[in-house]
Amino acid sequence: MIDLRRLHVLRAVAHYGTVTAAARALHFTPSAASQQIRQLARDLGVDLLEPQGRGVRLTPAAESLLAHADAIQARWDQAELDLRADHGDPAGVLRVTGFPVAVSVLLAPLAARLGERHPRLSVRITEAVVPAIFDLLFEGAADLAVVESTPHNPPMSDTRFDQQPLLDDPFDLVVPDAHALAGRDRVDLAEAAHEPWIAPVPESPCRLQVLAACGAAGFTPEVVHHAGDWNATAHLVAHGLGVALIPRLAHVTPHLPITRVRCAGDPHRRLLTATRAGGHARPAVTAALRELRELAPTALA
Structure with a gap:
């Protein structure tokens, strides 16, 4: 045995x-x-x-x-x-985790909605990033996660986890209001090839995505500043220190003198939901996934 x-x-x-x-x-x-x-x-x-x-x-x-x-x-x-099946309303504790932007724009409103619609369900949120998110799922310390798709994730074929697409979060080119590209509805990234760039720090999962988007446009950016926080990136742009790609879901300080311009080719990062294998069958997780799918499109509006 x-x-x-x-x-x-x-x-x-x-x-x-x-x-x-x-x-x-x-x-x-x-x-x-x-x-x-x-x-x-x-x-x-x-x-x-x-x-x-x-x-x-x-x-x-x-x-x-x-x-x-x-x-x-x-x-x-x-x-x-x-x-332990409860065929009534979802109940008990639901532990969710995600990276900072996901906590702000998806998991916080998720917890509020679930609290209103399922009063017997208590949601607990933990902010984390890969690989810690998958450690929490593996250990049973989290039931549901929202993660970015990165090379550091377990492969989609990993039978320990169930990973499903949630939404694609487009990158916008962010420039100072006075920049020549600020008045455009859409821009080819190659037009910013000779600009100084602000890129995510090396350990950020978005760094590779930003560099790949520039590479797909035919250039390697001259990175002069690095930031790990999207709001910090926006402030660097506002001071005229460079241009940057910032995901649309990332909310930054309002009224900064910056302009978001949509990019040709729609470079984006993909967000996934992740549970332990079979975890989506739990009533509380099922309810949470349903709410996330309703929240996702509105988050980008």
């Missing part, structure tokens, strides 16, 4: 990449986590970890076991949902 607690430790090692990181997430000591995996290996009669440099890696047997482990976890979650 497989001990599901030990199987969860192995899943955590695969998710976090090391025994130490998995132990930290599970509130174990590294030696206790290692002991759990060694005992699971003895129970199954196979090796699950093998040395790799100064660390360890999963054996082929462990990789095979994980495919079953993810399915077992999904079935267990579904069993809990079935046992």
Whole structure:
């Protein structure tokens, strides 16, 4: 008989990449986590970890076991949902998470709507970014997330998570009001090729998207300033220090002397909803997803 607690430790090692990181997430000591995996290996009669440099890696047997482990976890979650099913109004605690802009324009109004329509449901919001968002989902500390689609996300084929498109958030070219492009209805980004640029900081998931949009227009921008906050970016533009691409969902300080201009080709970032596998079947998550799909188009208006 497989001990599901030990199987969860192995899943955590695969998710976090090391025994130490998995132990930290599970509130174990590294030696206790290692002991759990060694005992699971003895129970199954196979090796699950093998040395790799100064660390360890999963054996082929462990990789095979994980495919079953993810399915077992999904079935267990579904069993809990079935046992606790409330066929009335969604109730209990719904834990949602997302990156800052999503919290501001989607999750905050979501919580307000759900509170009005489902008084027995309590929504708890946690601001986070990838990869922490997927860690929260994996750990069961979040039930629903709104994330940006980035190369750092788990692949869409990852059976531990259910990721679905929510909306495309267009990037606008933001220039000072006095700029020659400010009066245009739409602009080709190539027309801003020789401008000084303000780009997201290297760790921002939007940095690659901004650089890719410029690349698609045929140029590499001369980045003179970096900012991690869209409002800070807008202030830099307002002071005439460069131009920038800012997502339409990002609200900035009103009355700044800046103009948003739509871009030819509609460069955008894609927003996704994410749950644990099967998590969307929970009544509270189903209600939240329905509200998010109604909120998404209005957020861009």
